[in-house]
Amino acid sequence: MLCRHPAPRQRWGEAELTLDVLNSLLENRHSCRAFLPDPVPQDHIEQIVTSAARVPSWCNAQPWQVHITSGAETDRFRQALRHEAETGTPAPDLPFPSGYSGVYQDRRRACGWALYKAVGVEKGDRAASARQMMENYALFGAPHCAIVTSPAELGPYGAMDCGGFVTAFTLAAQALGVASIPQAAVAAYAPFLRRYFQVPEDRLILCAISFGYPDQAHPANGFRTDRAGLDEIVRWHG
Numbered sequence: 001m002l003c004r005h006p007a008p009r010q011r012w013g014e015a016e017l018t019l020d021v022l023n024s025l026l027e028n029r030h031s032c033r034a035f036l037p038d039p040v041p042q043d044h045i046e047q048i049v050t051s052a053a054r055v056p057s058w059c060n061a062q063p064w065q066v067h068i069t070s071g072a073e074t075d076r077f078r079q080a081l082r083h084e085a086e087t088g089t090p091a092p093d094l095p096f097p098s099g100y101s102g103v104y105q106d107r108r109r110a111c112g113w114a115l116y117k118a119v120g121v122e123k124g125d126r127a128a129s130a131r132q133m134m135e136n137y138a139l140f141g142a143p144h145c146a147i148v149t150s151p152a153e154l155g156p157y158g159a160m161d162c163g164g165f166v167t168a169f170t171l172a173a174q175a176l177g178v179a180s181i182p183q184a185a186v187a188a189y190a191p192f193l194r195r196y197f198q199v200p201e202d203r204l205i206l207c208a209i210s211f212g213y214p215d216q217a218h219p220a221n222g223f224r225t226d227r228a229g230l231d232e233i234v235r236w237h238g
């Protein structure tokens with residue numbers, strides 16, 4: 001039981017929205033790490049972006065912009081990105097976390113091991129884990145990639161607003177049967193991305209979202225992450 005009271009049913013035109021619908025999207029979405037090559041129809045991509053843009057943002061600034069690749073352009077980008085990851089030096093616009101300690105380290109390890117177990121990477125096999133890491137730069141075989149940027153002058157709040165956009169993007173995609181994965185690993189190569197997509201200097205490159213239809217049979221998609229309970233999330237006052 002998620003809720004002590006029956007969920008209110010709201011009518012939005014013809015559609016009936018319940019918490020069950022939202023929970024179904026939230027529970028079924030997962031980060032997809034193996035995609036089929038089939039393209040997502042352009043009108044579905046447009047619907048995903050339109051829905052994602054309904055999230056709140058401070059002052060309704062709507063700081064998000066996305067560069068989206070399709071078809072041969074995704075393959076061209078994939079090749080160039082892979083080359084950059086093999087030869088370049090990481091330089092993200094947003095500093096990567098300085099460390100993960102305590103419960104954050106535990107959770108990070110748990111999801112890392114779950115992935116390695118699923119794809120058959122043994123503990124300590126650095127070559128195999130590096131190979132799996134490099135899948136990030138093949139965009140996990142996705143037919144599309146979205147690069148998310150925010151105005152530099154909006155700072156962390158712009159990035160916060162874009163986090164909501166990224167989440168809503170993944171949920172809207174899920175609603176259309178489209179799998180996705182946000183990727184900070186791609187944003188590590190921000191100077192390359194800036195040149196490649198001609199992103200102006202006054203915008204920060206935040207992350208990528210690779211998306212497409214999932215390869216359900218692939219072992220990389222064969223595990224799910226868990227979540228902490230309310231007791232670890234909320235400190236009640238009153």
Ligand SMILES: Cc1cc2nc3c(=O)[nH]c(=O)nc-3n(C[C@H](O)[C@H](O)[C@H](O)COP(=O)(O)O)c2cc1C
Nearest residue numbers: 029030031111136181182183184185186207224225
């Ligand atoms: C901002 C952000 C960046 C992420 N970057 C990566 C990444 O570079 N590579 C990757 O494999 N997963 C990445 N992920 C996916 C997370 O590992 C994943 O969301 C988390 O383990 C929870 O699993 P789930 O998405 O399947 O529920 C990222 C997720 C977010 C929200």
